[in-house]
Amino acid sequence: MSQEIINADVKGAKSNTIKCLNISEKKVGLFVTCLVNTMRPSVGFASLKLLEEAGCTVEVPEQQSCCGQPAFNSGDDEGTRQIAYQTIKQFENFDYVVVPSGSCAAMIKKNFIEVFKDQPEWLARAQHLADITHELLSFLVDVCEFESSGIELEGSYTYHDSCSGYRALHVYEQPRKMLANVKGLEHNPLNGHSECCGFGGTFCVKYSDISNEIVAEKAENILATEADYLLGGDMGCLMNMAGKLNREGHKEIKALHTAEVLAGLAPQILGDENASK
Amino acid sequence: MQANKPENFYQNVKDALAQPDLKMIIRRTTDKAEAKRAEAIANFPGFENARKQGQKVKDHTIKYMDHYLAEFEKNALAQGTIIHWASTAEEASKIVLDICRQHEAKKVTRSKSMLGEEIGLSHALDNSGIERVETDLAEHIIQLAGDPPSHIVWPAMHRSREDVIKLFREYHKDPTYSEEIIDLVRSARRDLRTKFLTADIGISGSNFLLADSGSSCTVTNEGNAELTITPPKVHIVTAGIEKLVPSMAHAVPLLRLLTRSATGGEITQYITFHNGPKRQNDADGPEECHIVLVDNGRTKMLADGMEEMLRCIRCGACMNHCVVYKHIGGHAYGSVYPGPMGSVLTPHLNSLEVANKQTHACTLNGRCEEVCPVNIPLPKLLRSLRAQSWDKKYEPLTNRFVVKAFAALAKRPKLFQLVSSCGVIFMRLCSRQGWIKSMPLAGGWTRNRDLIEPESKTFMQQYKAMKKAKSDGA
Amino acid sequence: MNKQRNEISRERIFDAIRAAAPTVTADVKAIQNEALEILGESEFARPALLAEDAAEALTLRIEAGLVIGTSCEKIASLDQLPDSVNQFLAKYALPAELKVQEIERLKALNWDGITTEVDIKNDNTVGLCWAEYGIAETGTFVVHSGPDMPILLNFLPLYLLAVIPKSKILPYMDDYALIAGEIAQRGETPRNMCLISGVSGTTDIEGVLIQGAHGPEVLHIIIVEDQ
Ligand code: SF4
Numbered sequence: 002m003s004q005e006i007i008n009a010d011v012k013g014a015k016s017n018t019i020k021c022l023n024i025s026e027k028k029v030g031l032f033v034t035c036l037v038n039t040m041r042p043s044v045g046f047a048s049l050k051l052l053e054e055a056g057c058t059v060e061v062p063e064q065q066s067c068c069g070q071p072a073f074n075s076g077d078d079e080g081t082r083q084i085a086y087q088t089i090k091q092f093e094n095f096d097y098v099v100v101p102s103g104s105c106a107a108m109i110k111k112n113f114i115e116v117f118k119d120q121p122e123w124l125a126r127a128q129h130l131a132d133i134t135h136e137l138l139s140f141l142v143d144v145c146e147f148e149s150s151g152i153e154l155e156g157s158y159t160y161h162d163s164c165s166g167y168r169a170l171h172v173y174e175q176p177r178k179m180l181a182n183v184k185g186l187e188h189n190p191l192n193g194h195s196e197c198c199g200f201g202g203t204f205c206v207k208y209s210d211i212s213n214e215i216v217a218e219k220a221e222n223i224l225a226t227e228a229d230y231l232l233g234g235d236m237g238c239l240m241n242m243a244g245k246l247n248r249e250g251h252k253e254i255k256a257l258h259t260a261e262v263l264a265g266l267a268p269q270i271l272g273d274e275n276a277s278k
Numbered sequence: 279m280q281a282n283k284p285e286n287f288y289q290n291v292k293d294a295l296a297q298p299d300l301k302m303i304i305r306r307t308t309d310k311a312e313a314k315r316a317e318a319i320a321n322f323p324g325f326e327n328a329r330k331q332g333q334k335v336k337d338h339t340i341k342y343m344d345h346y347l348a349e350f351e352k353n354a355l356a357q358g359t360i361i362h363w364a365s366t367a368e369e370a371s372k373i374v375l376d377i378c379r380q381h382e383a384k385k386v387t388r389s390k391s392m393l394g395e396e397i398g399l400s401h402a403l404d405n406s407g408i409e410r411v412e413t414d415l416a417e418h419i420i421q422l423a424g425d426p427p428s429h430i431v432w433p434a435m436h437r438s439r440e441d442v443i444k445l446f447r448e449y450h451k452d453p454t455y456s457e458e459i460i461d462l463v464r465s466a467r468r469d470l471r472t473k474f475l476t477a478d479i480g481i482s483g484s485n486f487l488l489a490d491s492g493s494s495c496t497v498t499n500e501g502n503a504e505l506t507i508t509p510p511k512v513h514i515v516t517a518g519i520e521k522l523v524p525s526m527a528h529a530v531p532l533l534r535l536l537t538r539s540a541t542g543g544e545i546t547q548y549i550t551f552h553n554g555p556k557r558q559n560d561a562d563g564p565e566e567c568h569i570v571l572v573d574n575g576r577t578k579m580l581a582d583g584m585e586e587m588l589r590c591i592r593c594g595a596c597m598n599h600c601v602v603y604k605h606i607g608g609h610a611y612g613s614v615y616p617g618p619m620g621s622v623l624t625p626h627l628n629s630l631e632v633a634n635k636q637t638h639a640c641t642l643n644g645r646c647e648e649v650c651p652v653n654i655p656l657p658k659l660l661r662s663l664r665a666q667s668w669d670k671k672y673e674p675l676t677n678r679f680v681v682k683a684f685a686a687l688a689k690r691p692k693l694f695q696l697v698s699s700c701g702v703i704f705m706r707l708c709s710r711q712g713w714i715k716s717m718p719l720a721g722g723w724t725r726n727r728d729l730i731e732p733e734s735k736t737f738m739q740q741y742k743a744m745k746k747a748k749s750d751g752a
Numbered sequence: 753m754n755k756q757r758n759e760i761s762r763e764r765i766f767d768a769i770r771a772a773a774p775t776v777t778a779d780v781k782a783i784q785n786e787a788l789e790i791l792g793e794s795e796f797a798r799p800a801l802l803a804e805d806a807a808e809a810l811t812l813r814i815e816a817g818l819v820i821g822t823s824c825e826k827i828a829s830l831d832q833l834p835d836s837v838n839q840f841l842a843k844y845a846l847p848a849e850l851k852v853q854e855i856e857r858l859k860a861l862n863w864d865g866i867t868t869e870v871d872i873k874n875d876n877t878v879g880l881c882w883a884e885y886g887i888a889e890t891g892t893f894v895v896h897s898g899p900d901m902p903i904l905l906n907f908l909p910l911y912l913l914a915v916i917p918k919s920k921i922l923p924y925m926d927d928y929a930l931i932a933g934e935i936a937q938r939g940e941t942p943r944n945m946c947l948i949s950g951v952s953g954t955t956d957i958e959g960v961l962i963q964g965a966h967g968p969e970v971l972h973i974i975i976v977e978d979q
Contacts, residue, residue: 357941
């Protein structure tokens, strides 16, 4: 659906009526994240669209890679530093850095400083980057005071609060608040909404069987909501839960990133998915 | 049941996941604990303040550990307590055994103490031919079953009522033939009562050591600590040096946190401060009182920047709320201390080489830290243990290779983008109807779940194309 | 005991702490002030009482079923105690015998028709004890060991009655800790100070709460107003 989305982004999809602070003079750098880059570019375009609708001037530095979590969580501090150096250089001159993932945002906001304890100069630069970095939904709501309207999606959704976004960055109200403005969309709350889905980055392949038990339980809770859409703010968790649901043969529930819904891209994505079946 | 070894963690996990009813057994306890804790905290608006205060008490004492240890020693000696110091687990249990031998003890009663388990006291006593009587009901059950504990608050949570019926019928002198839980508890009551009253030595742990008075404090629901300590001639306390607090007033906020976090109750029924041997005309009580102060890795934790872990008050909340513990249970960890706190503690009590796998068996989701009553940053500590084991090369070679290769790529964005786009092509080759069911090198993922099919181009490729189209058009 | 080995371990532990925590200060006064400051936060870090008056709060707490296995009543004067005891025994259909703690003010009461001496080592006995303090926050009675307070009196019987003088009921655990501190200052700390808040209970078999695990199954608190 690659090219279509770009076109859709330009004219096809419904747009949010703009109601937000004027922050257009602020330069925003979009940190796409590697999962969005490879697995789900539409989340990146949805983020772009939302940020622009919120009045931001957005730039996507082409020299970006990964936030470094796989190295950091494996205990490879040197590898993390190597990745962090270039991320800091690429992004430190923006006014804001926005990330469509709670866990990657938390990595930059909370963990970069952990690996620069002995390097005062880099520590300061990492701290600065941490200060200007935001998770997408919380940025739109808390910083831009953006209120979406004019987006429609028929059906019900359930929401999984991924761990880093929820616990490290306290993202909870923001996505719900914005989704409440999507016409036709009902919220079926998820039992254990903030319980880990078992993804955990490298954990899910290292301890695949434990991870499987955890996500199996999550899937049960998701199915119990009878929602049409499973929404969340992290591709990793979404891929994990959607992958489990699909493996178990549950095609009735579609996993989407919150940004995709808010940017009005859901109909196209779902249409695309159906087309490929 | 033989105790699992921490170094066999992978196998332990496999065995645990293969037990069909393990999850139900664990949930019976943890779900209730979780719900009751939530209720207790909802009823206590000052909880966050209590948490901050509790953390401060612990941090303050840890910061001035040498001062408070010396003060405790002085005051305990003044109460007539005999103080022993043990650097290691072996030393600690040897000290206890020596005291038992000196008094020619034949029977000792013990009230539940995780430190006692940590220093291997049960085995040491059993091996020396002294009759050991565990008096906490759960410890009594696992003693009869020959099991290691599976939880720090409910060590016998893995045993069903049916198991208990069998065990009690086999071992109790005057067993019950009823299957009602109350009758089972009464059966244990009858059996233990005479043992309480005829033991030569009572051994306990301690939840708090009060520096300003030299007291040790026990906290139980059953009242078995007082029954263990009072009748025998000799009382031995084994306690980790991190149990210190400045005074009783400082223990109070921690008591408020402990019960609520552990069982969801507001206070434990029995909190007793023990101050040395019986006074001259006292109606009852031990004539001799020993306290064994144990290091066993604690000063090493101080030195390694792990001092936050010394705040732990052993409430068990972190394991009750841990998604991993809830699926594999306590035995899989192969340590006296399971769950998140155990994965941080065990490498210090045992060695990181032996117990590093547990530090990786965690999604770093942060739930444990969120519920810990003394705000221990367990995920941060686990992560720093991973960093230590990375530096020491304890990681399996393949993992190291994959992570290193990834880091090497990720620090070169251009190459990273190139490899990402190749990855997309590769993945799409493996995909059928929008999903990847299996793919070379992705077995860890696709063993249990499908992988979504990526779009045909990466974001960056599409973005560049879009920008180019825009500028061409303009 | 191996004195030398003990000394070596002691030194080793202190050395390790000092090596690890170089912030250690020798100024005892400063450490004490820091410790005191932490206690200042208690006011905002404890639960609300169920009533302003401590005795009332304690009663309400027990009546609300928040203290496991515990009931309570108030009597205006100590003379009424034997009556209350009789009613308690009748309620549980128990024989007219119990172990009354051997202190003058209890002994002096009129126990006609009740045996006040039984061997509590037997099971299924009733005990009556005099509490030093009550604590409203937790529904607690406090006993101190001493020549006329055998600690086992509170643990061996299956039924326990505890008498608390109304004037000795404190609002919070912190208040008791203050008193304990004063007792320590006077060098009069008893061997045991027991804070008892309910009956002996266990949830160790399948999570089901059972009362009377080793000690009392039933606890009845009697608050005496004139003491
Ligand atoms: S780490 Fe925290 S939650 Fe876990 S047992 Fe210790 S005090 Fe309780």
